[in-house]
Amino acid sequence: MLLIKCPWCGPRDEHEFRCGGQSHIARPGPPEAVSDEEWSRYMFERINPRGVHYERWVHAFGCRRWFNIARSTADHTIFAVYRMTDAAPQLDGSGESGQ
Amino acid sequence: MASRYSAWRLLKEGLRGQRGWQPAWRDPEPRGRYDVVLVGGGGHGLATAYYLAKTHGVQSIAVLEKGWLGGGNTGRNTTVIRSNYYYPESAALYDLSVRLYEGLSRELNYNVMFSQRGMVMVGHSRHDLEAMARWAGAMQINGVDCEILTREEVGRLVPALDLSPTARYPVHGGMIQRRGGTARHDAVAWGYARAADALGVDIIQNCEVTGFVRSPRGTIIGVETTRGGILADKVGLAAAGHTSLLGEMAGFSLPLTSYALQAFVSEPVKPVIDTVVLSLATGTYISQSDKGGLVIGGGLDLYPSYAQRGNLPVARSVLGAIVDQYPSLGRVRFLRQWAGIVDVSPDSSPILGDTPVPGLYMNCGWGTGGFKAIPAGGTLFAHHLATGRPHPLAEAFGLDRFARGALIDEAAASGIAH
Numbered sequence: 453m454l455l456i457k458c459p460w461c462g463p464r465d466e467h468e469f470r471c472g473g474q475s476h477i478a479r480p481g482p483p484e485a486v487s488d489e490e491w492s493r494y495m496f497e498r499i500n501p502r503g504v505h506y507e508r509w510v511h512a513f514g515c516r517r518w519f520n521i522a523r524s525t526a527d528h529t530i531f532a533v534y535r536m537t538d539a540a541p542q543l544d545g546s547g548e549s550g551q
Numbered sequence: 552m553a554s555r556y557s558a559w560r561l562l563k564e565g566l567r568g569q570r571g572w573q574p575a576w577r578d579p580e581p582r583g584r585y586d587v588v589l590v591g592g593g594g595h596g597l598a599t600a601y602y603l604a605k606t607h608g609v610q611s612i613a614v615l616e617k618g619w620l621g622g623g624n625t626g627r628n629t630t631v632i633r634s635n636y637y638y639p640e641s642a643a644l645y646d647l648s649v650r651l652y653e654g655l656s657r658e659l660n661y662n663v664m665f666s667q668r669g670m671v672m673v674g675h676s677r678h679d680l681e682a683m684a685r686w687a688g689a690m691q692i693n694g695v696d697c698e699i700l701t702r703e704e705v706g707r708l709v710p711a712l713d714l715s716p717t718a719r720y721p722v723h724g725g726m727i728q729r730r731g732g733t734a735r736h737d738a739v740a741w742g743y744a745r746a747a748d749a750l751g752v753d754i755i756q757n758c759e760v761t762g763f764v765r766s767p768r769g770t771i772i773g774v775e776t777t778r779g780g781i782l783a784d785k786v787g788l789a790a791a792g793h794t795s796l797l798g799e800m801a802g803f804s805l806p807l808t809s810y811a812l813q814a815f816v817s818e819p820v821k822p823v824i825d826t827v828v829l830s831l832a833t834g835t836y837i838s839q840s841d842k843g844g845l846v847i848g849g850g851l852d853l854y855p856s857y858a859q860r861g862n863l864p865v866a867r868s869v870l871g872a873i874v875d876q877y878p879s880l881g882r883v884r885f886l887r888q889w890a891g892i893v894d895v896s897p898d899s900s901p902i903l904g905d906t907p908v909p910g911l912y913m914n915c916g917w918g919t920g921g922f923k924a925i926p927a928g929g930t931l932f933a934h935h936l937a938t939g940r941p942h943p944l945a946e947a948f949g950l951d952r953f954a955r956g957a958l959i960d961e962a963a964a965s966g967i968a969h
Contacts, residue, residue, distance in 0.1 A: 502796055
């Protein structure tokens with residue numbers, strides 16, 4: 453069971469949240485210059501690492517706002533919680549838990 | 552080579568104090584070079600090795616397994632076999648698998664205990680029934696057996712279901728694929744391993760792939776492992792939820808996300824359910840093993856994970872939904888809960904064939920449904936590795952379908968529990 457620190461509501465149980473998958477995916481452009489292969493990479497390819505994963509979450513049963521989490525997919529440790537507009541924190545995989 | 556299993560052999564060994572049995576497969580040291588190296592000693596890797604040797608006559612094959620044989624998703628699934636898919640491409644693929652399962656015990660001389668006890672799908676609303684009518688129609692057009700059931704017929708097939716109008720999940724009707732059922736999952740891995748070993752395949756356990764060997768032109772010509780380097784003409788990946796990690800080593804990413812999929816088994820109880828029952832609204836399913844344990848599964852955990860354990864909110868919702876449907880099971884105690892790491896593709900269909908790197912091939916993206924597809928996955932992947940061309944049934948499942956927009960969107964189409 454994860455305890456997730458929503459940036460607006462504080463620590464809450466994981467069942468209040470939904471994960472929206474990999475974050476920081478940049479939309480390619482301009483659209484007319486983008487090949488089918490590039491669109492396919494943007495739409496479908498995911499990094500899917502075993503280790504730190506930067507991902508979007510939404511506080512679905514709370515404030516309903518989106519934010520980012522840096523979380524280990526190997527043991528689910530949450531290293532950082534940060535806002536959608538923030539840059540991804542640089543972590544080497546042994547960052548501190550929580551924010 | 553291990554000798555044939557038979558009733559006569561069983562009787563003979565019984566009279567001789569069981570002293571004549573030999574190990575079912577060898578435990579060889581890896582050689583320096585093979586024609587084909589398969590990464591992953593689960594059902595798909597072992598079946599591929601078997602069909603490569605049997606059907607295509609490939610002489611030198613190794614299966615590399617980082618842990619123990621069948622210790623990944625092959626040993627962690629809920630053993631259900633069915634072909635109730637929506638699109639013609641999927642129906643052809645999974646129905647080939649069901650047909651191969653029907654003859655598998657004889658083919659491998661190993662009892663995989665395939666029991667065609669039927670797969671019942673239960674609808675809990677008028678909308679479920681409408682979706683089911685569409686689904687059943689597609690299955691029948693695809694030539695897969697399927698019958699629509701009334702509420703009373705569902706009740707007769709599954710007496711333990713709560714049919715009362717005040718039930719939390721009222722039963723409005725259902726459908727059944729009578730050829731669906733369950734098999735002994737470990738036996739599928741062991742049967743393929745024994746049969747492949749008898750054809751000369753080297754099965755190497757505790758051998759993790761740590762990198763790839765490349766030619767100067769970038770073609771993959773072998774693997775680095777924890778037990779040394781092994782060269783190969785072709786390398787095939789059959790590593791389920793860990794395929795992305797191998798792809799990363801080879802320098803490409805894939806349209807896959809790895810999730811934990813949980814399963815549960817209860818203490819053994821007297822026979823109460825003699826079929827497989829899937830509930831459409833809750834995505835939960837239940838069957839009873841020959842030993843008496845109730846085997847239960849549901850949807851994926853909700854965030855990417857490589858930890859082979861499930862999270863509690865999903866366990867709670869799956870088991871809660873089961874108890875709401877079967878009130879008599881409310882006091883049954885659980886024996887075990889576990890999870891496997893499944894590789895889910897954007898359209899919940901497998902990705903078969905070429906990778907972006909020459910010399911490296913893949914059989915992945917089976918997601919939550921890999922076990923039922925083992926014989927077909929092995930047949931198709933062996934065909935591709937041996938001939939360099941996709942099997943006709945695998946053509947639609949190439950990696951290129953994402954750029955072409957030719958997705959086979961089974962998650963949306965057939966309402967399966969992903």
